Amino acid sequence: MLLNLELRREPSRSMLYLxxxxxxxxTMIVGAIVFTLIGxxxxxxxxxxxxxxxxxxxxxxxxxxxxxxLILIAIGLSVGFRANVWNIGAEGQYIFGALAGTGxxxxxxxxxxxxxxxxxxxxGVIGGMVYAAIPAFLRTRLRVNEILTxxxxxxxxxxxxxxxxxxxxxxxxxxxxxxSRLFTESQTLPYFGDTIVHLGVPLAxxxxxxxxxxxxxxxxxxxxxxxxxxxxxxxxxxxxxxxxVWMSLLIGGGFAGLAGIFETAGPYGQxxxxxxxxxxxxxxxxxxxxxxxxxxxxxAGIILAISYVGGEIAQTTxxxxxxxxxxxxxxxxxxxxxxxxxxxxxxxIVTPAKLERAS
Numbered sequence: 561m562l563l564n565l566e567l568r569r570e571p572s573r574s575m576l577y578l579x580x581x582x583x584x585x586x587t588m589i590v591g592a593i594v595f596t597l598i599g600x601x602x603x604x605x606x607x608x609x610x611x612x613x614x615x616x617x618x619x620x621x622x623x624x625x626x627x628x629x630l631i632l633i634a635i636g637l638s639v640g641f642r643a644n645v646w647n648i649g650a651e652g653q654y655i656f657g658a659l660a661g662t663g664x665x666x667x668x669x670x671x672x673x674x675x676x677x678x679x680x681x682x683x684g685v686i687g688g689m690v691y692a693a694i695p696a697f698l699r700t701r702l703r704v705n706e707i708l709t710x711x712x713x714x715x716x717x718x719x720x721x722x723x724x725x726x727x728x729x730x731x732x733x734x735x736x737x738x739x740s741r742l743f744t745e746s747q748t749l750p751y752f753g754d755t756i757v758h759l760g761v762p763l764a765x766x767x768x769x770x771x772x773x774x775x776x777x778x779x780x781x782x783x784x785x786x787x788x789x790x791x792x793x794x795x796x797x798x799x800x801x802x803x804x805v806w807m808s809l810l811i812g813g814g815f816a817g818l819a820g821i822f823e824t825a826g827p828y829g830q831x832x833x834x835x836x837x838x839x840x841x842x843x844x845x846x847x848x849x850x851x852x853x854x855x856x857x858x859x860a861g862i863i864l865a866i867s868y869v870g871g872e873i874a875q876t877t878x879x880x881x882x883x884x885x886x887x888x889x890x891x892x893x894x895x896x897x898x899x900x901x902x903x904x905x906x907x908x909i910v911t912p913a914k915l916e917r918a919s
Contacts, residue, residue, distance in 0.1 A: 657817020688817020
């Protein structure tokens with residue numbers, strides 16, 4: 561008895577949305593086995609990482625704070641991915657946007673006024689867009705692959721961050737620690753009551769809903785889908801491919817930059833060398849797990865936030881290493897890509913008798 565892949569007449573819509581669920585379940589099962597084999601409490605690791613953050617209401621605030629930047633960045637990336645524009649450098653745009661917003665904060669340090677925080681957010685968006693404009697220019701003018709340029713520019717942003725924190729932007733009153741000044745009250749996002757939930761969290765969810773409306777109901781959303789699905793037909797329809805590349809990368813950079821300044825003016829309250837957290841890379845998993853749909857990305861962002869918060873819990877409760885979170889996230893992406901084949905193919909059981917008749 562053998563398993564055979566049979567091509568479907570058309571892609572399965574049900575499997576399109578079921579395979580992310582299968583990928584998460586396989587990640588939990590295989591993760592438990594792997595960590596048991598290497599000497600840890602595998603079932604306990606799965607319980608602490610995937611269940612405790614959901615069942616314990618004390619961690620729900622952390623889930624919102626972790627999910628917000630992932631959702632923002634993934635929404636921006638999904639626009640480009642649907643148009644076959646592969647922006648892999650959202651981490652660099654996230655950092656550069658945060659640096660742009662921090663520059664405004666340092667320039668207005670000591671001032672007070674409601675206008676400072678919006679100006680920082682605007683600078684963050686523009687900073688991310690400017691940084692994404694470089695691979696856009698190289699792609700449209702010189703035909704340089706945006707995967708390579710956007711990815712390599714991430715490391716340029718990291719080095720720029722380290723230089724600024726150890727040089728021009730170092731806090732003169734920070735006891736020689738490589739960090740910027742602490743932001744003032746006018747430069748930080750307001751919090752809700754005594755919680756750790758800042759204003760950027762509901763804004764991230766709101767922007768996801770706006771993005772869903774734009775992508776589903778507007779001409780721009782239609783243009784992105786057509787260029788991604790049928791580029792030659794899009795040309796005859798009057799949609800310019802280069803314009804789509806520019807718009808996709810600028811939107812991705814803008815959302816990443818906004819996520820960066822939300823993190824800087826929110827949980828961090830200043831800029832530090834430890835700011836690169838890998839959100840820009842994890843958001844790629846979020847985008848694909850959410851099927852490049854803004855509403856799906858909200859759910860996927862929460863799932864990945866669960867892995868972050870659960871990973872921190874597992875470190876303290878069962879001594880799981882810090883790298884465990886990355887391992888679970890990598891397995892999730894691997895199983896999602898592996899099970900994607902079920903969208904276009906179905907599994908059939910083939911018996912020896914059927915093989916003989918076919919031959």
